[in-house]
Amino acid sequence: MNIIKKIFMKSPSRPLDYHRRWPLRTILICTLIFLYAPIFTLIAFSFNDSKRNIVWHGFTLKYYEKAFANAELMLAFGNSLAIALFSTLISIVLGSLAAYTLWRFRFPGKAAYEGVMVLPVVVPEICMGVAMMAFIARTGWPQDVPWPLNLGAITIAHIAFCFPFAAIVIRARLQSFNRELAESAHDLGAGEFQVFRDIILPHMRPGIIAGGLLAFTLSLDDFVITFFTSGPNSVTFPVKIYSMMRFSVTPEVNAASTVLIIFTIALTAIALRLQYRSQMTEQVK
Amino acid sequence: MEPWRKTPFVFLVSFLPPALWLAVFFVAPLSLLWLFSFGDKSGITDIELKWTLTNYARALDPLYLGVVLKSLWIAGATTAICIMIGLPVALVISFAPGRVQPWLLLLIILPFWTNLLIRTYALIAVLRGNGHVNSVLEWLWHIGDGILGMVGLGDYDLLGAGFTPLALLYNDGAVVTGLVYVHLPFMVLPLYAAFDRLDRSLIEASLDLGAGHVRTFFSIIAPLALPGIVSGVIITFIPALGAYLTPDLLGGADSQMIANIIERQFKAANDWPFGSALSFLLMYAAFFGMAMRGIFTKRAAEGGRR
Amino acid sequence: MLAQNEPIIRLKGVSKFFGAACAVDNVSLDVMRGEFFALVGPSGCGKTTLLRMLAGFETPDTGNLFIDGRDMTGVRANRRPVNLVFQSYAIFPHMSVAENVGYGLKIAGLARDEIMARTAEVLRLVKLTGQEKKHPGQLSGGQRQRVALARALVMRPAVLLLDEPLSALDARLREAMQLELVHLQKTVGITFLIVTHDQSEALSMADRIAVMDQGAICQVASPGELYEAPNCRFVADFIGKINLFEGAAAMHGKDRIRINSAILGEVELTGAARGAVTLAVRPEKIRISCEPQTLLDIIQVRGRVSDIAYYGGYSSVFIDIGAAQPLMADIMNAEQNGMRNVTPGDNVYCSWRAADTLLLTG
Numbered sequence: 039m040n041i042i043k044k045i046f047m048k049s050p051s052r053p054l055d056y057h058r059r060w061p062l063r064t065i066l067i068c069t070l071i072f073l074y075a076p077i078f079t080l081i082a083f084s085f086n087d088s089k090r091n092i093v094w095h096g097f098t099l100k101y102y103e104k105a106f107a108n109a110e111l112m113l114a115f116g117n118s119l120a121i122a123l124f125s126t127l128i129s130i131v132l133g134s135l136a137a138y139t140l141w142r143f144r145f146p147g148k149a150a151y152e153g154v155m156v157l158p159v160v161v162p163e164i165c166m167g168v169a170m171m172a173f174i175a176r177t178g179w180p181q182d183v184p185w186p187l188n189l190g191a192i193t194i195a196h197i198a199f200c201f202p203f204a205a206i207v208i209r210a211r212l213q214s215f216n217r218e219l220a221e222s223a224h225d226l227g228a229g230e231f232q233v234f235r236d237i238i239l240p241h242m243r244p245g246i247i248a249g250g251l252l253a254f255t256l257s258l259d260d261f262v263i264t265f266f267t268s269g270p271n272s273v274t275f276p277v278k279i280y281s282m283m284r285f286s287v288t289p290e291v292n293a294a295s296t297v298l299i300i301f302t303i304a305l306t307a308i309a310l311r312l313q314y315r316s317q318m319t320e321q322v323k
Numbered sequence: 324m325e326p327w328r329k330t331p332f333v334f335l336v337s338f339l340p341p342a343l344w345l346a347v348f349f350v351a352p353l354s355l356l357w358l359f360s361f362g363d364k365s366g367i368t369d370i371e372l373k374w375t376l377t378n379y380a381r382a383l384d385p386l387y388l389g390v391v392l393k394s395l396w397i398a399g400a401t402t403a404i405c406i407m408i409g410l411p412v413a414l415v416i417s418f419a420p421g422r423v424q425p426w427l428l429l430l431i432i433l434p435f436w437t438n439l440l441i442r443t444y445a446l447i448a449v450l451r452g453n454g455h456v457n458s459v460l461e462w463l464w465h466i467g468d469g470i471l472g473m474v475g476l477g478d479y480d481l482l483g484a485g486f487t488p489l490a491l492l493y494n495d496g497a498v499v500t501g502l503v504y505v506h507l508p509f510m511v512l513p514l515y516a517a518f519d520r521l522d523r524s525l526i527e528a529s530l531d532l533g534a535g536h537v538r539t540f541f542s543i544i545a546p547l548a549l550p551g552i553v554s555g556v557i558i559t560f561i562p563a564l565g566a567y568l569t570p571d572l573l574g575g576a577d578s579q580m581i582a583n584i585i586e587r588q589f590k591a592a593n594d595w596p597f598g599s600a601l602s603f604l605l606m607y608a609a610f611f612g613m614a615m616r617g618i619f620t621k622r623a624a625e626g627g628r629r
Numbered sequence: 630m631l632a633q634n635e636p637i638i639r640l641k642g643v644s645k646f647f648g649a650a651c652a653v654d655n656v657s658l659d660v661m662r663g664e665f666f667a668l669v670g671p672s673g674c675g676k677t678t679l680l681r682m683l684a685g686f687e688t689p690d691t692g693n694l695f696i697d698g699r700d701m702t703g704v705r706a707n708r709r710p711v712n713l714v715f716q717s718y719a720i721f722p723h724m725s726v727a728e729n730v731g732y733g734l735k736i737a738g739l740a741r742d743e744i745m746a747r748t749a750e751v752l753r754l755v756k757l758t759g760q761e762k763k764h765p766g767q768l769s770g771g772q773r774q775r776v777a778l779a780r781a782l783v784m785r786p787a788v789l790l791l792d793e794p795l796s797a798l799d800a801r802l803r804e805a806m807q808l809e810l811v812h813l814q815k816t817v818g819i820t821f822l823i824v825t826h827d828q829s830e831a832l833s834m835a836d837r838i839a840v841m842d843q844g845a846i847c848q849v850a851s852p853g854e855l856y857e858a859p860n861c862r863f864v865a866d867f868i869g870k871i872n873l874f875e876g877a878a879a880m881h882g883k884d885r886i887r888i889n890s891a892i893l894g895e896v897e898l899t900g901a902a903r904g905a906v907t908l909a910v911r912p913e914k915i916r917i918s919c920e921p922q923t924l925l926d927i928i929q930v931r932g933r934v935s936d937i938a939y940y941g942g943y944s945s946v947f948i949d950i951g952a953a954q955p956l957m958a959d960i961m962n963a964e965q966n967g968m969r970n971v972t973p974g975d976n977v978y979c980s981w982r983a984a985d986t987l988l989l990t991g
Contacts (some may be wrong), residue, residue: 066427067411076442132344143327143337156339162582164582164602168586170352172589173351188579201341201344216717225712225781236721241722285446295438302438303433303436
């Protein structure tokens with residue numbers, strides 16, 4: 039009943055109700071259309087039964103079949119997943135350690151440490167990409183290793199630029215930690231590691247999960263850095279799509295892209311859900 | 324916070340791994356690049372460290388200077404358009420009822436979570452010669468032509484002899500469109516944060532004293548939200564300046580930006596010292612921008628406390 | 630083993646500096662086994678620092694710290710036979726009540742049934758039986774405090790340290806908890822050491838009190854002694870309410886002092902002192918009358934009533950006697966000393982026995 043009331047009975051507009059004013063509302067709606075229309079058409083046309091991607095011919099899933107049947111594409115997807123998984127696991131560990139260090143300790147050069155931690159966020163990706171490429175070439179990184187070790191270079195580069203993002207998220211979570219809880223645990227007899235395991239880690243958990251999902255998404259989606267660190271037999275999903283795009287614009291690319299979009303959005307939704315839920319439980323406490 | 328000496332073992336265990344990783348896999352590669360930028364190509368794969376500034380000087384060559392200036396111009400245009408769109412959008416969101424705000428923000432950010440490559444590809448399908456925009460325009464042209472025919476003006480070819488599609492792709496405009504498409508959330512978020520922190524009663528006071536909404540915006544809202552605006556400008560401009568994919572996929576031969584030149588030096592042209600010098604020029608610009616932003620927000624925070 | 634009359638806590642010459650600032654200044658203190666001891670002082674006097682040094686979270690820069698006869702000066706917090714109840718309770722939010730209480734026992738490696746038995750026992754003691762599965766978010770402030778108490782008590786420490794235990798509670802709950810804490814201490818028999826800035830709390834709960842100011846201990850005594858025989862101006866002023874008068878003393882005979890005070894005139898007291906002194910009298914010792922009193926050995930001043938604050942059982946009457954501060958007299962409302970009601974503007978005589986006057990040289 040209340041909802042119907044709200045829809046049909048407009049309360050008088052207050053001066054600061056900018057969201058009610060039609061010129062501004064139009065701009066917002068146009069912006070949202072601008073942002074979403076290309077993506078929606080891309081997804082829609084992945085079901086289009088036509089090679090040329092312009093006029094709608096009929097609904098089909100055949101391009102999805104083609105995409106899944108494309109061995110190289112699937113291999114690239116597998117590579118991306120493997121890289122993202124490893125890089126997330128290690129990023130969480132390194133990110134947690136960095137966040138813990140900055141939260142707990144005073145030490146000479148702390149500002150420099152913080153600065154270096156932030157660098158990967160600030161440095162343009164192209165610079166990082168070429169730097170890694172030069173580094174790999176110069177240090178004679180082994181090139182002919184079997185799977186999955188040939189993904190090592192990419193994974194290492196991904197970890198280097200992902201874990202600072204995870205560290206930022208985890209550090210934000212640590213700020214809300216009451217130090218007296220750790221002191222209390224010490225007072226009750228716990229040693230350093232026990233305090234970390236029993237008291238601090240449970241508190242960090244929402245941050246670790248959110249940071250992990252962020253790292254996973256960053257790794258999965260990365261193009262520029264991967265482009266410079268991958269070789270002919272260590273192709274990732276975005277790099278593969280890029281080469282497919284350069285050759286031909288077929289709905290197969292749409293299908294593959296849609297899969298990646300759904301995957302990423304699902305992960306983000308989970309992350310947000312976890313954040314939201316941990317915030318709710320925090321409020322009860 | 325405790326001094327590290329109190330529990331040195333714990334400190335080292337938590338300090339060293341991240342530090343070492345960054346040192347070896349981030350600082351070292353960048354340092355290598357830095358050394359290269361002072362080097363000289365001696366042979367096909369060898370680089371001799373000569374401590375020369377010729378690579379940096381080459382960036383001022385009219386050929387490359389043109390690219391640098393074009394990059395600045397494209398990034399600037401992108402930022403300007405983002406501000407023009409971002410300000411009203413952020414305004415609407417921050418003054419919307421509380422329950423709706425997180426959803427609106429999510430709607431704006433969600434495209435950001437999709438792959439850059441895919442978003443750019445989607446834009447290609449929209450902007451192409453036979454892409455969606457042109458299809459719609461062609462459809463409208465046919466309607467217009469049909470109406471003219473019915474009215475009896477068909478023979479005059481008032482709309483042209485045939486439909487000519489707009490060249491929306493492979494030019495600077497496409498690159499700017501693509502960059503705006505990608506970077507809009509970066510502008511909206513800081514603006515939203517700044518507007519959200521505003522004291523509403525200040526705006527109401529301005530209206531009460533007789534100022535109109537537009538005047539209130541430029542005299543009250545914008546100056547108070549300035550740190551947020553500056554923040555948004557910097558975190559839009561700097562990444563736009565260093566963009567690689569968007570100009571690569573959407574730009575024409577003359578819409579190259581700095582990142583594309585750098586890529587060419589490392590792959591096709593094999594002139595790593597020059598590429599390194601260009602990379603570092605880009606990096607210095609990025610650092611400068613971030614430093615400016617840091618100083619600005621710090622000064623604004625202190626000013627507020629007074 | 631420790632003899633019965635040896636102190637369970639002994640501090641010898643303990644100091645702590647934070648940078649150039651001295652938080653604890655050469656403190657020596659004994660706390661006896663089984664007593665309820667209070668450390669009292671204004672904010673910043675160093676009492677919390679002292680407490681944290683006892684708990685092991687700060688290390689003294691000088692001096693030694695003995696707990697139960699053993700030198701614990703450098704020993705880490707998790708190795709000491711003391712437990713601390715934090716001001717904010719510091720209950721682990723992700724554990725249930727039972728898990729919180731049993732945490733220390735789990736770390737100590739006790740068997741599960743023993744942990745459950747001891748947890749149940751201590752929860753009964755703090756009246757939280759039945760709350761074992763609840764999480765801190767579901768508990769009230771008072772209940773959370775009991776969990777903190779239980780968690781510390783279940784460890785059977787030599788000394789239980791409490792940091793401002795009642796400051797987070799509302800007034801009525803605070804009074805009830807004061808009595809409960811004293812009762813708990815007597816039941817359990819463990820030495821309690823509380824830190825508080827509220828002197829009335831310390832007076833009502835403790836067996837002995839140490840008053841601290843600017844890092845040093847001014848006086849250690851029982852509540853009664855502190856109230857009736859403060860050893861310095863600070864303690865007199867900090868504990869309870871008091872009226873203070875400056876004066877100059879000179880010896881007048883073997884044990885008589887003559888003090889010249891601007892307000893009180895010439896006063897003669899028993900004792901020994903010389904030079905600048907402070908005379909003091911507690912408000913409840915003062916009687917108000919319309920006529921001058923003629924009893925021997927009283928000190929009397931004239932004044933005009935400026936304010937009366939009514940507190941139900943008693944009233945604080947403020948009398949302007951020509952000094953910078955008005956004289957404060959507390960009179961019970963039930964008995965009016967044979968006087969009609971005092972009203973502001975009345976000219977009255979205030980008197981008290983000379984023997985009730987405190988002589989303070991510090």
